[in-house]
Amino acid sequence: xxxxxxxxxxxxxxxxxxxxxxxxxxxxxxxxxxxxxxxxxxxxxxxxxxxxxxxxxxxxxxxxxxxxxxxxxxxxxxxxxxxxxxxxxx
Numbered sequence: 001x002x003x004x005x006x007x008x009x010x011x012x013x014x015x016x017x018x019x020x021x022x023x024x025x026x027x028x029x030x031x032x033x034x035x036x037x038x039x040x041x042x043x044x045x046x047x048x049x050x051x052x053x054x055x056x057x058x059x060x061x062x063x064x065x066x067x068x069x070x071x072x073x074x075x076x077x078x079x080x081x082x083x084x085x086x087x088x089x090x
Contacts, residue, residue: 002036002071006080013084027061028083035078039071056081
């Protein structure tokens with residue numbers, strides 16, 4: 001089992017979702033709890049990010065939003081780095 005840590009920026013977005021978009025928040029929660037047991041497979045089509053040195057992974061929450069996270073096997077921790085608007089630059 002992995003310990004989950006969430007960056008402050010990601011936490012702000014998730015708290016906003018909890019109030020304004022409960023359906024999106026519920027999907028995030030399913031993925032969040034899945035990360036504890038198996039961060040490399042499951043919901044949201046997990047895939048390693050290019051240039052992430054096999055540490056940084058991504059999963060779809062919606063067609064537009066993703067959860068970006070780092071997996072540290074040596075300390076059995078998953079760090080949620082970013083959520084929301086992964087493709088905002090396009």
